Amino acid sequence: MSRGVIPVRESLDLAIQIARGLSSAHARNIVHRDVKPSNIIITNDQVAKIVDFGLARVVATAGSTQSISSTGTLPYMAPEQILGEAIDQRCDIWALGVILIQMITGSHPFVRPNKGAMTYAILNQPPVALDVVPQALQPVAYRALSKKAEGRYPGANEMLRDLEASLAEITSSPAPDGE
Numbered sequence: 001m002s003r004g005v006i007p008v009r010e011s012l013d014l015a016i017q018i019a020r021g022l023s024s025a026h027a028r029n030i031v032h033r034d035v036k037p038s039n040i041i042i043t044n045d046q047v048a049k050i051v052d053f054g055l056a057r058v059v060a061t062a063g064s065t066q067s068i069s070s071t072g073t074l075p076y077m078a079p080e081q082i083l084g085e086a087i088d089q090r091c092d093i094w095a096l097g098v099i100l101i102q103m104i105t106g107s108h109p110f111v112r113p114n115k116g117a118m119t120y121a122i123l124n125q126p127p128v129a130l131d132v133v134p135q136a137l138q139p140v141a142y143r144a145l146s147k148k149a150e151g152r153y154p155g156a157n158e159m160l161r162d163l164e165a166s167l168a169e170i171t172s173s174p175a176p177d178g179e
Helices: 008-027 090-105 115-124 140-144 156-172
Strands: 040-042 048-050
Touching: 008 040, 008 090, 008 156, 040 115, 090 140, 090 156, 140 156
Parallel strands: none
Antiparallel strands: 040 048
8 A cells, every 4th residue: 555645535535444444343342553554455446455453452341452562563653552551442543544644645744764763753743744634634634643542533433434524525625636
């Protein structure tokens, strides 16, 4: 799924499909914990499939699962994953937010020259490049990338609704060049 900049409508369509897949996993109390572009397969029919549930964990309750060690891939890890804190489905929401911004802008919202700087940015700095994200989508991106898990969508289903609303709003507006 690493294609550089993807037109906004196509990015939203893919993000909606990914959110549906995560919603299905979350409904079964499964947290993927390693959502990233290489774990998203796009079929020839433009259908997004989430793969590699190797790090996934079943959350016994609606609460959190304690992360024994940092699991995941740094550029897509939520702050609580990096810190080794208890995690839940909101770490998958964070990763989807990163992927969404990456699809639309062509760059990672916390890209830095090394792991230490990237870790610091994920934990302490606002995402970059959100100014090129359509206005209708910015609240979704900011909420998905909240540093505190409590500020994020509680699950993929809630993010899915806002992604669909953003797509409807963007689709009803005239398309700028390149969309």
